[in-house]
Amino acid sequence: MKIGVITFPGTNCDQDVVKMVQAHGHTVIPLWHKDRFETSAVDMAIVPGGFSYGDYLRCGALAARSPVMHSVRELASKGKPVLGICNGFQILCETGLLPGVLVRNDHGQFTDKWTEIELVQTTRFFAQSGKTRLRLPVAHGEGRFYADKAELDKIEDQGLVWFRYTENINGSLNNIAGVMNKQKNVAALMPHPERAMFEWMGGNDGFKFI
Amino acid sequence: MSERSLSEKLKHYRISQGEYERITGLLGRPPQGLEWALFSALWSEHCSYKSSKVHLRKFSYRNGMTRDDSDENAGVVDIGFGEKIVFKMESHNHPSFIEPYQGAATGVGGILRDIFTMGARPIALADYLCFGDENAPRMKSLVKGVVAGISGYGNCVGVPTITGYTEYDAGYNKNILVNAMAVGLLEGSMSLASSKAEGVGNLVVYVGAKTGKDGVHGAAMASESFDQDIDSKKPNIQIGDPFLEKLLIESCLEVLSKNLVVCMQDMGAAGLTSSTFEMASKGKVGMDLHLDKVPLRDSSVTPEEILLSESQERMVLVCVPENLEAIQAVFKKWDLDAAPIGTITATKKMRLFWKGDVVTEIDPTLITDSAPRYERPFTNYQSKHKTDKLGSVWSQTPQELRETLKQNAFYKNKNWIFQQYDQRVGTRTVKDASHSLSVVRLNSHRDLAISVGCRPAFMRMDTRIGAIDAILYPALQQAIKGFKPIAVTDCLNFASPERPEVMTDFVQTCDLYAEIAQKLDAPIISGNVSFYNETEGKGIPPTPAVGLVGLKENDERMPDCVFSEPGLDVYLVQMPGVAAYAKTAEVLKKDVQFVGDLPVAYACDFVSALSQFVARARPQVSRVVGQGGLALTLDKMTANGIACVIRVDEGHMFNSTGFLFEERLYDFVFAVTRTQRAVFEKELHDLASRWNLVTHVLGTSQNLR
């Protein structure tokens, strides 16, 4: 598969995602934030973590309006898979491809720790290893999933919740750690599967995530 | 110039009468115009190392993996397989006390630039922090601010902070210490970048953030002690922007990897002055610099401010004219400025222009190489707390003592700090800060250990023992996981060098560090000195922090640092050395005391013996006993409800407070599976008889739940 990995100014997990893509034997297509791309040239796009535009204004806000995201929207509308991780989740919410928004952790601090998440609904493409409980690390200051009552009900009713934390680490509503769109081809989560590829990293539940 | 205005000028520029006379001698006339600002910045203690240089020369030991790069921004170790490690530690004490968040953040930013200016990608950060008593004025907000600053900067820039040390002691109530260490990796086709300006006709290019009035006179300020009125000392404080630093890292590494650059230098203390003068001076060339071409944040910045501004996230590079366009294209891609501001000349003079006119013309070596060297007076060091026999100072039971100690800020769990740091970005982290040793994995399938050392309580107890321990303790922590220490960086934090007792501690430390580096075969490849950590005449305790990097030539499993499974046999191994009540005595407000000595040669040789022993004996768990003695170490090793259970009669030595709470340099704990036991015991027997060690079987690891 040809997998596009997007770099915004301030993205800092792009090379980690590149390593993950290569470890699974796929080809990496680097995608630059200023450029649109041919949707036929990639089979999947990943929006990696980091601090795009320094997280200034609102996390993900400026990145969501970049040229490359126009093409990502187009890719998604064709039913091709799009995965967001951490800041990538925030960006996909800001573009409107995913419901909800990520706000500051309820305890107000950045948090780096291993967490356990539980699979709620499967997407069409990602995390198909068959594992229903995964141990993955998180590292974020703004990872609290939020939506107003009506939207949250809709997310739950339509079965758009991908993962829930087994222990709520940041005040996320309904313990939500990851969501997907209605078509189930766009999905994102706050934990970092690329940081849990091999036993030496502290766990390998992130392997076969893509 | 009248007498009065001269003395005011000297005060303003923080230049002494003697230095003024030296400058006048060098120039053949009194300094004028911008020269005042140049000498003020570059002859400051912070930039010139004028009180320490004669002693730092002792750190000259090098081996096959290290070249003499003492001229460069950070030290380099060539570890083979096309991989080079670059690292350095630096202080940002004064700014962090004034504004903890920005002080700590810009400290991290500055040390990162020292690493990538050499062409190395930063792969890990460590920090060494000393705070005052928890309840001292402002202390809670200082602690919170510093930790948030490190977190805010390091996380955003995408370099994991994987280890650190945090001290709390009243000696730092009015002068906290914030030292940051960065480790970089140079691999593949990337070659080491130089900071030596070369090639007449080549261009001097300014890259990165625009210049504002940030931190003007910062270098001179960091070379002075605080007085009561710290508000009057506040210049326009420097604001760090980790987002811009990330762009700067990527663009600088890109132009270096494309071989577009002759040399590169970051703008640190004393900004543009320090970087350009040093580049020219090292390359023995001249430079014409057009100050009006420096990109400015606001137009009111004066030429003097341009020279001295400490605006963050800026670099200077030199390139052949043909490469300028390609360089500008790279920086434009990352949305950064890259402005040619001058050229290299054969004149060996720095000529500074403002709107076409020469405003200053001076030989750069007068400012960089001719700074004064002071041989500050010192005396022979005398031990203060050595006794013949340790008194028994505790009236409490071991259980009560353990609980009392654990209430102290120093012994409390520090996870709340490390959880604010991204410890895994870069996906190299093998062991994060929750382990007794932090480790990253290299592409060559080898492991690199990164540690910081210097336990100030031992420094306060005895400068000699404390200084030995500062390197030996992290070295043993690495050896007990199978690593070999390969090189050292240091950050020597002291009070005023003008006081002989401070200088005595400083000289004693330098002598010991030089000796240990050689005996351990771990050269001191970079470092930093921070003097004048004092307020109203009261200095900090001597705190020569150390960063140590170790290598394990494989990626095999290393022993755990906690009791990871039940049913392990637990051994205590004791090296003959020092037994002390140091931190424990301080916390309990008892007399600090110690017996014995630490022979340097023996201890250094033991480090490699220990590393080889661990590789052969393969313990499941290993740990060096830390402060608070065996009791608190066993406590820390308890995890997931599995602890070492010691079953002995009440009067047994294992139950005595002395045995449990003495801080012995050094004791080691191992835990071994039943199947490995025979091999382990045979190896241990050999080790013990060769090194004169005492061994005990303490008990077994058991599930308490």
Next chain:
Amino acid sequence: MKWGIKILPREVLLDTQGRAVQDYLNQSGQEVSQCRVGKYIVLDLKQTDKEASDKDASSKDASDKEAFKKEASKKKAIEITEQTLINPLIETYTIESL
């Protein structure tokens, strides 16, 4: 009593957030010569009984009393702002009545 406090980074200092937003806007074709990002805080202050009674004693007519209360409340808001809400090393503020 309600007070609005507008906080901006000090003019001479680097505003990292403002710079990033400004650069982004300029790249996307907007012409922005300066952008500074700050925060706006709304404080609703309670009036203590003691303050109220102090004013009652010292003033005669109702409008006078009202002005007095407002002055005291503003003083309080400024005190809170300067001691807690801003860091005078890096920020400036203006205050308005809401």
